[in-house]
Amino acid sequence: MRYFSLNDHSITASFEEAVVQGIARDRGLFFPKKIPRLPASFFEEISIFSSTEIAKEVISPFIGEEIPEEALIDIIEKTLDFDFPVNELEPNVSVLELFHGPTLAFKDVGAKFMAGCLEYFIKKGTGGEVTVLVATSGDTGGAVANGFLGVEGIKVVILYPSGKVSELQERQLTTLGRNITALEVDGAFDECQDMVKTAFLDREVTEKVQLTSANSINIARWLPQMFYYFLAWKDLKEKNKKLVFSIPSGNFGNICAGLMAAEMGLPIDHFVASTNANDVVPAFLSSGKFSDQPSVATISNAMDVGNPSNFVRILEMFENNMESLKKKLSAFSFDDDLTKDAMKAVYHNSNYIMDPHGAVGYLGLRSFLKKNKDFYGVFLETAHPVKFADTVKEATGREIEIPSAIADIMNSEKKAEKISTYEDLKSFLLR
Numbered sequence: 001m002r003y004f005s006l007n008d009h010s011i012t013a014s015f016e017e018a019v020v021q022g023i024a025r026d027r028g029l030f031f032p033k034k035i036p037r038l039p040a041s042f043f044e045e046i047s048i049f050s051s052t053e054i055a056k057e058v059i060s061p062f063i064g065e066e067i068p069e070e071a072l073i074d075i076i077e078k079t080l081d082f083d084f085p086v087n088e089l090e091p092n093v094s095v096l097e098l099f100h101g102p103t104l105a106f107k108d109v110g111a112k113f114m115a116g117c118l119e120y121f122i123k124k125g126t127g128g129e130v131t132v133l134v135a136t137s138g139d140t141g142g143a144v145a146n147g148f149l150g151v152e153g154i155k156v157v158i159l160y161p162s163g164k165v166s167e168l169q170e171r172q173l174t175t176l177g178r179n180i181t182a183l184e185v186d187g188a189f190d191e192c193q194d195m196v197k198t199a200f201l202d203r204e205v206t207e208k209v210q211l212t213s214a215n216s217i218n219i220a221r222w223l224p225q226m227f228y229y230f231l232a233w234k235d236l237k238e239k240n241k242k243l244v245f246s247i248p249s250g251n252f253g254n255i256c257a258g259l260m261a262a263e264m265g266l267p268i269d270h271f272v273a274s275t276n277a278n279d280v281v282p283a284f285l286s287s288g289k290f291s292d293q294p295s296v297a298t299i300s301n302a303m304d305v306g307n308p309s310n311f312v313r314i315l316e317m318f319e320n321n322m323e324s325l326k327k328k329l330s331a332f333s334f335d336d337d338l339t340k341d342a343m344k345a346v347y348h349n350s351n352y353i354m355d356p357h358g359a360v361g362y363l364g365l366r367s368f369l370k371k372n373k374d375f376y377g378v379f380l381e382t383a384h385p386v387k388f389a390d391t392v393k394e395a396t397g398r399e400i401e402i403p404s405a406i407a408d409i410m411n412s413e414k415k416a417e418k419i420s421t422y423e424d425l426k427s428f429l430l431r
């Protein structure tokens with residue numbers, strides 16, 4: 001498969017080049033030249049396929065010959081080594097839980113898949129040593145650190161804002177060691193992100209170090225997120241109803257993957273982009289004008305994004321046609337009070353604990369179903385509630401325990417280098 005830059009369609013790349021570069025030379029996002037359609041027989045027979053077989057069918061056309069089948073299956077098996085359960089909470093409402101991975105975040109899927117692809121290219125000898133440079137406001141860093149841990153030929157450098165991630169999140173970044181370095185930045189997330197962007201544009205750095213990004217801009221992190229929509233559909237097919245999925249959205253990578261799955265033929269009839277107070281996309285759908293905004297802090301902090309990078313991919317998919325986009329996508333925004341009210345209500349009515357991100361997804365789904373009663377709805381629960389234990393306690397009165405699988409890291413030693421300026425980062429990278 002070839003990919004082109006959304007800024008300049010004459011700049012193209014193979015799958016490998018797009019994964020290794022992360023972003024095109026002209027800073028455009030890569031997009032596949034053609035969106036493959038899966039045959040009707042695949043959907044008719046889906047119940048006989050394993051998760052690995054489904055994922056392979058879905059992703060193969062995007063990779064082509066660049067990774068042989070056996071190696072691809074290996075990457076997929078390592079990626080999908082946890083469950084994605086769908087549970088019905090209320091009549092016509094199910095939750096798709098994506099937080100059973102090693103760092104309790106749905107980002108584990110994309111991070112592991114990307115790590116597997118990069119490892120394959122490096123072992124094959126076509127890619128030299130690569131440094132994955134990433135800024136995190138919380139969840140991305142942990143998932144990336146875990147996904148790339150111990151992968152030969154890859155160094156991971158994670159910048160995080162000092163004092164602004166939860167203790168659990170900080171431990172996930174700073175206790176692994178080996179090829180993972182955490183840089184604790186004296187500043188906010190925006191400053192971490194600016195430093196990363198500056199490094200990508202700094203010739204002195206990029207001539208010496210092959211840098212790549214590991215956020216959802218990278219196609220190897222974005223595309224595998226299609227898997228869980230297919231896996232969930234396998235469970236829901238029997239319902240024989242029109243389906244709507246509500247996705248708590250920040251950078252819009254996850255929902256963009258869902259829309260892509262639908263373009264490939266997956267029978268999901270509608271999507272809801274659910275956001276917190278950072279409502280750039282809901283505002284765009286109602287006004288027709290896209291204007292990015294500085295992000296505002298909320299209790300669903302992984303979605304505090306003022307300029308969602310993947311939205312251009314969604315516009316490309318719909319050829320910038322507002323009418324066809326609106327047929328497939330609705331968007332709603334909710335403030336923190338509504339989010340906490342929803343957490344409380346669902347806990348009381350269904351005895352189910354949502355994290356603040358999932359709660360925003362739930363609210364978006366409810367808003368859509370109110371006017372569209374013939375649909376069956378699913379919302380995505382993107383983080384384990386223990387990651388937001390304080391908010392959960394406040395909203396529901398419930399304490400949650402850290403699952404034993406990750407309890408160990410709370411006792412591991414934190415190791416991070418403190419930096420405060422871009423020059424600090426630069427000298428670290430050139431060391």
Ligand SMILES: *Cc1c(COP(=O)(O)O)cnc(C)c1O
Pocket residue numbers: 105106107139140216248249250251252253254255302303357382383
């Ligand atoms: C990253 C993240 C999101 C937002 O996903 P996007 O693909 O950026 O829209 C939602 N919830 C949680 C818990 C996250 O970590």
